[in-house]
Amino acid sequence: MRLPEFEFYEPENIDDAVKQLNKNNKGTVIAGGTDLLVALKQRLQVPEYLLSLEKIPSIKKMEKANGSVTIGSMCLLNDIASSQLIADTLPALKSSAWEVGSPLLRTLATIGGNICLNTRCRFYNQSQFWRSSREPCYKAGGSVCHVTGKKETCYAAFCADIPPVLVAYGASIKLVGPNSSRLLPLEEFYTGDSRAPNDILAGSGEILTEIEIPLQDNSKSCYRKFRLRDSIDFPLVGAAVRISTDERNRCLEAQIVLSGVSSAPVVASEGAEILLGNELSSELIFQAAERASSAAHPLKTDLISPRYKREVTKVVVAEAIAEAGGMKI
Numbered sequence: 001m002r003l004p005e006f007e008f009y010e011p012e013n014i015d016d017a018v019k020q021l022n023k024n025n026k027g028t029v030i031a032g033g034t035d036l037l038v039a040l041k042q043r044l045q046v047p048e049y050l051l052s053l054e055k056i057p058s059i060k061k062m063e064k065a066n067g068s069v070t071i072g073s074m075c076l077l078n079d080i081a082s083s084q085l086i087a088d089t090l091p092a093l094k095s096s097a098w099e100v101g102s103p104l105l106r107t108l109a110t111i112g113g114n115i116c117l118n119t120r121c122r123f124y125n126q127s128q129f130w131r132s133s134r135e136p137c138y139k140a141g142g143s144v145c146h147v148t149g150k151k152e153t154c155y156a157a158f159c160a161d162i163p164p165v166l167v168a169y170g171a172s173i174k175l176v177g178p179n180s181s182r183l184l185p186l187e188e189f190y191t192g193d194s195r196a197p198n199d200i201l202a203g204s205g206e207i208l209t210e211i212e213i214p215l216q217d218n219s220k221s222c223y224r225k226f227r228l229r230d231s232i233d234f235p236l237v238g239a240a241v242r243i244s245t246d247e248r249n250r251c252l253e254a255q256i257v258l259s260g261v262s263s264a265p266v267v268a269s270e271g272a273e274i275l276l277g278n279e280l281s282s283e284l285i286f287q288a289a290e291r292a293s294s295a296a297h298p299l300k301t302d303l304i305s306p307r308y309k310r311e312v313t314k315v316v317v318a319e320a321i322a323e324a325g326g327m328k329i
Helices: 014-023 036-041 077-082 084-089 091-099 111-115 162-168 197-204 269-275 282-293 306-324
Strands: 007-009 027-030 049-052 062-065 068-072 172-176 181-185 207-214 219-226 237-245 251-259
Touching: 014 027, 014 049, 014 207, 062 084, 068 084, 077 091, 077 111, 084 091, 091 162, 091 219, 091 237, 111 162, 111 207, 162 219, 162 237, 162 251, 219 306, 237 306, 251 269, 251 282, 251 306, 269 282, 282 306
Parallel strands: 007 049, 027 049
Antiparallel strands: 062 068, 068 207, 172 181, 172 207, 219 237, 237 251
């Protein structure tokens, strides 16, 4: 499959990038391109131009200051996974970065690109030839979702590794537009209607430039992922857990965030509430995992049945809680 024709721009600062994006909104921002180039070859996107952020040095930095870690949107996942700063302060982010794709992909993929990853579905993420065998699905411009048969609604799944971890950490993202910049809680970035975050940004004329992650004392975190192959695959189920405990191992604060089981990252607050105020134990962990799995609403967007995904969610969440709490179950 060949790429479609397009123009290519490489601005050297963020102001010029924003100006170009708002001069003509028929383009697409490209970071590492590991997902976008596949979409272009499949003709899922046919932009007039690509706007590369590669030559903007200000969004390639990682630093710790004022009680938080700031990561530029163009930081490579391989650099994040190898960073001692990230390992010391945000261990779940380190492990989730290692879980993305393969070593080759991680040397190209960026944290900003993973945050803006498009939702996925077995009826959508196919070649143009494959899709031409039936009416286009709603996400591809048709009127019906082939997963459910419902009209004017898309149920494609959000299957990224990094965002659930960042949501669990309470991260915010900086968006720079033509007139101003703003800081947005990452959880609010995802609409749940299966639109790609890049589409949302293109509509506002904004570019994601950095991620700000607050640091919290005595916080422990973990990310666990289930997939069919040991590398390459997107998460069929991903679970990010962050907990804080006291000297008696009682849970003071908890967050459980899921990926791969809905059209946006799922904050499983009811599962987290079971942990609060209680001493961690195997029984408590399984109760929390059971409750957290009830927040998952998977559909047949891939080759795994929704029922199996819900069962796997219980196991993945339980393992993540136990690892974050330093326990074996």
